[in-house]
Amino acid sequence: MVQFRQDPLARRRFLRAAGILTASIGAGRARADKSVELGLPGGSDQRDLTTAFPQKAEMLLQRTRPPLLETPFQVFDRDLFTPNDQFFVRWHWAAIPEQIDVAAFKLAVRGHVNAPLSLSMADLLALPRFEIAAVNQCSGNSRGFFQPRVAGGEWGNGAMGNARWTGVRLRDVLDRAGVKSGAVAVRCNGLDQPVVEAAPDFMKSLSIDHARDGEVMLAYQMNHQQLPLLNGFPLRLVVPGWYSTYWVKMLNDIEVLAAPDDNFWMATAYRIPDTPRANVAPGTTGFKTVPINRMLPRSFFTNVTDATTVKPGARVPVRGIAFGGDRGVARVDLSLDDGHTWQPTALGPDYGSYAFRQWNADIAAPASGLLTLKLRCTNTDKVEQSAEPNWNPAGFMRNVIETARITVA
Numbered sequence: 001m002v003q004f005r006q007d008p009l010a011r012r013r014f015l016r017a018a019g020i021l022t023a024s025i026g027a028g029r030a031r032a033d034k035s036v037e038l039g040l041p042g043g044s045d046q047r048d049l050t051t052a053f054p055q056k057a058e059m060l061l062q063r064t065r066p067p068l069l070e071t072p073f074q075v076f077d078r079d080l081f082t083p084n085d086q087f088f089v090r091w092h093w094a095a096i097p098e099q100i101d102v103a104a105f106k107l108a109v110r111g112h113v114n115a116p117l118s119l120s121m122a123d124l125l126a127l128p129r130f131e132i133a134a135v136n137q138c139s140g141n142s143r144g145f146f147q148p149r150v151a152g153g154e155w156g157n158g159a160m161g162n163a164r165w166t167g168v169r170l171r172d173v174l175d176r177a178g179v180k181s182g183a184v185a186v187r188c189n190g191l192d193q194p195v196v197e198a199a200p201d202f203m204k205s206l207s208i209d210h211a212r213d214g215e216v217m218l219a220y221q222m223n224h225q226q227l228p229l230l231n232g233f234p235l236r237l238v239v240p241g242w243y244s245t246y247w248v249k250m251l252n253d254i255e256v257l258a259a260p261d262d263n264f265w266m267a268t269a270y271r272i273p274d275t276p277r278a279n280v281a282p283g284t285t286g287f288k289t290v291p292i293n294r295m296l297p298r299s300f301f302t303n304v305t306d307a308t309t310v311k312p313g314a315r316v317p318v319r320g321i322a323f324g325g326d327r328g329v330a331r332v333d334l335s336l337d338d339g340h341t342w343q344p345t346a347l348g349p350d351y352g353s354y355a356f357r358q359w360n361a362d363i364a365a366p367a368s369g370l371l372t373l374k375l376r377c378t379n380t381d382k383v384e385q386s387a388e389p390n391w392n393p394a395g396f397m398r399n400v401i402e403t404a405r406i407t408v409a
């Protein structure tokens with residue numbers, strides 16, 4: 001049972017943490033003791049490590065205001081479920097509430113419904129509980145690897161995380177309000193606001209059928225704890241298998257629409273070329289676009305990098321994580337000959353179609369030179385990662401086969 005009000009310790013911690021948020025914003029920049037190079041081509045790739053954000057341990061600082069914090073990649077080697085205090089953070093606008101009175105918090109459900117609702121956290125806690133493990137990945141995760149470089153947050157590979165999400169199904173909430181016939185979309189809005197009035201409030205919509213699929217949910221817990229403020233406390237949307245632009249944080253307003261949503265964040269931003277893997281040749285213009293949607297399979301090495309050195313002939317244990325995108329992981333294969341032949345890796349426990357899956361393998365280092373490894377995930381829909389990186393002007397949906405070049409010496 002989740003008890004927001006009866007947990008004074010967590011509440012005190014929460015308020016104190018909120019104070020730090022103000023402090024770091026006020027100072028204009030976070031303290032930086034150390035920095036890291038992300039190995040991004042074509043421009044600056046140095047990022048400070050920061051511990052200046054509330055409820056967050058060490059994070060890579062992409063931007064202070066609004067906060068953009070990346071998960072240091074070695075975190076993915078330690079835990080298959082990304083710890084809340086190192087889960088990445090991304091906001092579009094800087095007017096983010098620094099405190100939320102959970103007792104007064106209300107979620108509105110309105111629009112094309114029979115009975116508009118105003119639900120308290122207690123009302124939500126009384127609904128059937130639903131839990132799912134799912135990867136939350138920014139559309140622009142790994143954007144910094146795009147060549148030629150594109151504008152936007154120059155993330156490395158750490159704008160993603162895997163968590164267990166607990167809360168209620170969006171379908172159950174919509175059923176309580178009674179969706180009227182003719183409804184086509186469900187629009188979600190959170191408590192954050194643009195800093196200038198003319199700028200568009202961040203809102204995202206799902207089709208009515210998607211919203212009612214029984215997997216899309218409103219989460220009040222992440223890894224069995226309250227959501228950190230910066231990850232959307234006290235309530236966020238979770239859209240398993242879809243990019244996290246749809247995972248609206250600090251969700252307080254759900255509007256059922258009788259016409260397609262033409263707000264800026266659906267009609268203009270977060271659109272991708274309507275081509276396989278959202279891929280176009282650099283410089284292409286005038287292509288048809290659609291709203292970004294389902295994720296593609298990806299896989300990563302977590303215990304070796306291009307900086308790893310091994311002894312000649314040594315046994316080299318390699319491991320990492322994979323996810324299937326909008327499906328489960330069917331296989332993760334390794335190639336030692338530049339993708340000509342592939343060998344299967346052993347997969348770890350299956351936490352469901354949308355979660356990270358661990359993989360591991362043992363290989364033998366050659367007598368000298370470089371040990372070049374390539375890694376490829378195939379999902380249960382037989383979609384596999386591609387050898388060629390995709391490109392589009394927004395830097396979305398990277399899912400190229402990853403390569404590790406290990407030195408043998």
Ligand SMILES: Nc1nc2c(c(=O)[nH]1)N[C@H]1C(S)=C(S)[C@@H](COP(=O)(O)O)O[C@H]1N2
Pocket residue numbers: 087088089090091092093136137138139189190191192202230231232244245246247248249250251
């Ligand atoms: N209210 C609100 N929700 C939001 C956003 C936002 O700016 N405001 N950004 C979205 C985007 S683009 C991403 S990548 C995810 C990031 O989720 P996280 O910060 O919990 O990792 O939040 C999504 N939900």
Ligand SMILES: [Mo]
Pocket residue numbers: 090137138139140244245
């Ligand atoms: Mo994002």
